[in-house]
Amino acid sequence: MRSAxxxxxxxxxxxxxxxxxxxxxxxxxxxxxxxxxxxxxxALAAVSTHIGFIATASTTYNEPYNLARLFxxxxxxxxxxxxxxxxxxxxxxxxxxxxLDHHPLHAQRYARAPDFLExxxxxxxxxxxxxLRFDKAWASSRKPT
Numbered sequence: 001m002r003s004a005x006x007x008x009x010x011x012x013x014x015x016x017x018x019x020x021x022x023x024x025x026x027x028x029x030x031x032x033x034x035x036x037x038x039x040x041x042x043a044l045a046a047v048s049t050h051i052g053f054i055a056t057a058s059t060t061y062n063e064p065y066n067l068a069r070l071f072x073x074x075x076x077x078x079x080x081x082x083x084x085x086x087x088x089x090x091x092x093x094x095x096x097x098x099x100l101d102h103h104p105l106h107a108q109r110y111a112r113a114p115d116f117l118e119x120x121x122x123x124x125x126x127x128x129x130x131x132l133r134f135d136k137a138w139a140s141s142r143k144p145t
Contacts, residue, residue: 004044007051014052014083017041021061022094038070045078054083060109061089061098064119072124088113 007015017037037055045053053074057067075082088109095103104112 001044001047004048004051008048012051014054015044016054016085017056018085019056020091020094021058021089021097022091038074041082042074042077045074045081048078050081052081052083053078054085056085056087058087058089058094059113059116060104061094064116065123068120068123071120086113086117 004015017035017040019034019037038057041053041055044051055071055074057071071082071084088106089103090106092103095101
């Protein structure tokens, strides 16, 4: 939390959170402790006002609906300050983390990515701005049955 406030005070435009769905092959010699970026972004956005947050997310090892929801929530909490670093994941070791026998070929991963992006974008665009309004009077008049 403190680092987001410091970056914001220093007039940083954005903070970038790299991620990958597998550990590096050389993990013994690498310090690769990473927090899950979308949860991290949502927490940091709640305590900042203008710095942007960018997270890496894979089109190979996610599903469009779930990823659209996660980014939409982080973006809502941050008031429109969330960005997506779109990747297809090149790490073959990621496949085992998702119960797959093999990592999809480069051509397969890149063929999936445009459709994935189109679905996510359509999900985000499926609600008009201001479509949901919270009516406190109506909500307080409702009694659970």
